[in-house]
Amino acid sequence: MNDLRDLYQQLILDHNQNPRNFGTLETATHSAKGHNPLCGDHLDLYIEIEDDAIKDVRFVGTGCAISKSSASIMTTVIKGKTIAEAKELFEKFQHMATTGEIDSDALGKLAALADVHKFPARVKCAMLAWRTLTAGLEPGSETTTTE
Amino acid sequence: MTRELADITHLEPAWDLKAVRRDFPLLELQQDGRPLAYLDNAATTQKPRQVIDAISDYYRRDNANVHRAIYRLGARATEAYESARRTVASFIGAETDKGIIFTRGATEAINLVAYSWGRHNLKPGDEIVVTLMEHHSNLIPWQLLARDTGSTLRHIPLTPDFTLDLEAARKIIGQQTKLVALVHKSNVFGVENPVAEITNMARDAGALMLLDAAQSVPHMPVNVQQLDCDFLAFSGHKMLGPTGVGVLYGRPDLLDSMQPFQGGGEMIDRVTMESATWNDIPWKFEAGTPNIAQAVGLGAAMDYLTAVGMNNIHDYLGQLAGYTRERLQEMDFITLYGPPESSSGIVTFNVDGIHPHDLAQFLDQEAIAVRAGHHCAQPLMDCLGVAATTRASMYIYNTTAEIDRLIEALRKAHSFFN
Numbered sequence: 369m370n371d372l373r374d375l376y377q378q379l380i381l382d383h384n385q386n387p388r389n390f391g392t393l394e395t396a397t398h399s400a401k402g403h404n405p406l407c408g409d410h411l412d413l414y415i416e417i418e419d420d421a422i423k424d425v426r427f428v429g430t431g432c433a434i435s436k437s438s439a440s441i442m443t444t445v446i447k448g449k450t451i452a453e454a455k456e457l458f459e460k461f462q463h464m465a466t467t468g469e470i471d472s473d474a475l476g477k478l479a480a481l482a483d484v485h486k487f488p489a490r491v492k493c494a495m496l497a498w499r500t501l502t503a504g505l506e507p508g509s510e511t512t513t514t515e
Numbered sequence: 516m517t518r519e520l521a522d523i524t525h526l527e528p529a530w531d532l533k534a535v536r537r538d539f540p541l542l543e544l545q546q547d548g549r550p551l552a553y554l555d556n557a558a559t560t561q562k563p564r565q566v567i568d569a570i571s572d573y574y575r576r577d578n579a580n581v582h583r584a585i586y587r588l589g590a591r592a593t594e595a596y597e598s599a600r601r602t603v604a605s606f607i608g609a610e611t612d613k614g615i616i617f618t619r620g621a622t623e624a625i626n627l628v629a630y631s632w633g634r635h636n637l638k639p640g641d642e643i644v645v646t647l648m649e650h651h652s653n654l655i656p657w658q659l660l661a662r663d664t665g666s667t668l669r670h671i672p673l674t675p676d677f678t679l680d681l682e683a684a685r686k687i688i689g690q691q692t693k694l695v696a697l698v699h700k701s702n703v704f705g706v707e708n709p710v711a712e713i714t715n716m717a718r719d720a721g722a723l724m725l726l727d728a729a730q731s732v733p734h735m736p737v738n739v740q741q742l743d744c745d746f747l748a749f750s751g752h753k754m755l756g757p758t759g760v761g762v763l764y765g766r767p768d769l770l771d772s773m774q775p776f777q778g779g780g781e782m783i784d785r786v787t788m789e790s791a792t793w794n795d796i797p798w799k800f801e802a803g804t805p806n807i808a809q810a811v812g813l814g815a816a817m818d819y820l821t822a823v824g825m826n827n828i829h830d831y832l833g834q835l836a837g838y839t840r841e842r843l844q845e846m847d848f849i850t851l852y853g854p855p856e857s858s859s860g861i862v863t864f865n866v867d868g869i870h871p872h873d874l875a876q877f878l879d880q881e882a883i884a885v886r887a888g889h890h891c892a893q894p895l896m897d898c899l900g901v902a903a904t905t906r907a908s909m910y911i912y913n914t915t916a917e918i919d920r921l922i923e924a925l926r927k928a929h930s931f932f933n
């Protein structure tokens with residue numbers, strides 16, 4: 369039996385109830401919309417890039433505790449990172465979410481989401497913000513889905 | 516009997532609930548040491564031994580291709596298949612089994628009408644009318660049809676208490692209307708729509724009437740002659756039958772005048788290299804080898820339901836949904852959706868502060884299966900102002916004890932997430 373406490377760790381419940389960097393961003397240079405057709409969840413991401421680095425990032429949207437906390441934790445982690453670093457984190461996060469293998473030096477508190485790999489239906493929820501981020505970092509980005 | 520059932524229900528079903536439960540092998544399944552409370556019956560129901568056996572007996576004793584064989588085994592297979600068609604006809608009160616077309620499900624049945632009738636009868640200026648509470652399967656085929664024929668798709672909105680707005684319907688259905696496609700019973704609200712009123716409007720306008728009966732045929736007595744519809748579509752798997760088989764009922768004279776759906780074997784009369792003439796209805800619409808065993812299984816499911824009694828089922832599911840709504844209303848952190856009057860067998864709700872997906876995940880841990888999401892009715896979710904809801908849907912084997920487990924688990928979920 370997979371324990372629900374592993375999936376819904378305190379950090380996740382906390383970010384779900386008090387999402388960080390929640391709101392729009394006037395100074396955004398990039399934005400992207402993400403959406404999960406399975407559940408109707410959607411997320412708008414606003415990114416301010418300066419000198420190839422993420423100066424600021426915010427999000428709005430509705431979603432389950434996993435997708436919302438994943439978005440919230442992501443914003444706190446990628447702020448200040450270069451675009452290349454953010455893309456590398458995406459790869460590491462995706463690897464963790466699908467296999468449960470954690471590169472803890474790189475991932476830090478993102479490791480709280482490691483147990484989604486035990487709940488295959490929920491991997492998409494954890495990935496939504498990250499997929500939206502990589503789409504937003506591409507030029508000419510539009511809506512992205514989890515499919 | 517009531518005393519014997521006291522440990523699982525305080526309602527009084529007209530059938531022996533414990534005996535019925537024993538007919539369903541899957542209900543013996545344990546999840547984490549607990550019996551699974553299966554409350555996702557509007558998505559698909561479990562299957563009784565009688566249906567599983569009918570399918571495996573068919574493969575053990577009667578299997579051959581239908582309609583073409585000279586040998587006796589082939590005749591038995593054909594008889595099994597055609598006898599299932601007669602069972603369906605009598606189950607829905609059709610005047611003849613010529614109006615019963617086996618399809619893959621309700622979705623294919625509706626697409627068949629859009630294709631074989633719609634693409635040959637609609638032109639720019641014509642209108643198709645649906646409602647805001649359609650399942651996507653009774654919406655998208657009409658969107659595609661409107662796009663391909665230049666006709667217009669319109670919809671009947673809802674009143675503030677989520678019933679169909681009949682005033683608006685009277686204005687929308689008019690001389691331009693060629694077809695009204697209406698969900699008989701909503702898969703989100705569980706409420707029966709006022710078919711007679713809408714059918715009268717369609718008749719006055721000279722329009723055809725199609726009913727999406729995917730949720731009504733499993734839940735209540737349905738008689739196509741009393742309903743006076745031209746088409747009626749439903750799926751076998753939502754009424755104890757197997758997946759892969761459903762039904763389109765069509766008025767025989769109308770079916771006769773329609774073009775074929777798919778081309779292939781079985782549906783032809785005479786074929787040359789250049790052209791072909793069509794078989795009689797219903798076979799004209801059944802190209803290729805059909806889902807024979809599945810049709811046999813659906814026949815067995817209908818026999819099972821007839822023995823339980825469709826009126827009894829309707830009463831019991833109404834009481835069970837009523838009890839569920841009552842218990843949900845005890846909790847101030849629950850929002851119920853849909854018209855205030857009691858629904859049958861389907862209850863849709865949300866728990867404050869918990870996304871339906873998180874809730875369904877939590878309930879799974881408690882060995883309770885419910886559905887979370889948009890229930891293939893995104894426009895209706897938009898109208899409710901939510902992205903998703905949680906739905907508990909019951910069938911003939913569910914008990915009030917299972918509902919009590921759901922209520923207990925919802926209280927636990929609320930304190931876990933808040």
Ligand SMILES: Cc1ncc(COP(=O)(O)O)c(C=O)c1O
Pocket residue numbers: 557558619620621622623650652653698700701702727729730750891
């Ligand atoms: C009201 C309604 N219509 C149509 C369908 C489609 O049925 P199927 O997927 O079996 O074709 C469903 C099933 O979810 C339904 O609830």
